[in-house]
Amino acid sequence: MKKAQQISNEALEKVTSPITKTQLIRNIAQAQAGKHQQESAIENYLLAIKVSKKTELGETHFETANSYVILADYYWKLSNYKQALEYYVVAHRVFEVIFGEGDTELADVLLKQSICEMNLSNFDNAISLIQEAEKNLLYSVPEASPQSAATNSFTNIRLADIYFWWGGFYIIVGMSKCQKC
Numbered sequence: 001m002k003k004a005q006q007i008s009n010e011a012l013e014k015v016t017s018p019i020t021k022t023q024l025i026r027n028i029a030q031a032q033a034g035k036h037q038q039e040s041a042i043e044n045y046l047l048a049i050k051v052s053k054k055t056e057l058g059e060t061h062f063e064t065a066n067s068y069v070i071l072a073d074y075y076w077k078l079s080n081y082k083q084a085l086e087y088y089v090v091a092h093r094v095f096e097v098i099f100g101e102g103d104t105e106l107a108d109v110l111l112k113q114s115i116c117e118m119n120l121s122n123f124d125n126a127i128s129l130i131q132e133a134e135k136n137l138l139y140s141v142p143e144a145s146p147q148s149a150a151t152n153s154f155t156n157i158r159l160a161d162i163y164f165w166w167g168g169f170y171i172i173v174g175m176s177k178c179q180k181c
Contacts, residue, residue, distance in 0.1 A: 029048065029070075049064065059094065060094055065098065068090045088116060108133075108158065111130060114133060133162055
């Protein structure tokens with residue numbers, strides 16, 4: 001691991017592109033996460049966000065949002081749903097600015113927020129978020145075009161994920177406990 005760390009540090013010193021630097025730092029964090037070095041991994045995920053935000057990429061760049069999502073995913077993996085939700089909310093805001101309504105990236109983050117809310121027993125919030133995710137995907141279905149078949153297939157797969165989780169909410173929450181079901 002020390003040799004890999006040394007190579008990574010040398011590469012970081014040479015990299016001038018903020019996108020490449022952000023991605024490299026995230027890759028280091030993912031390697032640390034894979035080695036169960038939680039503190040180091042989280043520090044590097046946060047560093048990737050900091051590097052992305054402080055460069056010309058800024059707060060509303062895809063790489064910044066992606067860094068938030070990847071950190072949130074890591075907290076989710078650790079079953080720290082409260083912390084994961086905080087970072088998904090930030091990513092959600094950034095994706096809204098970048099892409100607007102109807103974006104599949106935004107729908108994915110909404111679904112993940114919903115699942116975190118469910119795990120935190122905030123069932124009404126979970127249902128609202130999953131409904132918003134579904135609305136985003138349905139809004140993103142393009143008009144008929146040569147590219148739309150592939151896009152619609154991709155969107156349909158994501159809708160299937162939403163409907164899978166929606167069914168799970170009904171099983172876990174029960175119709176009587178959720179005001180919006």
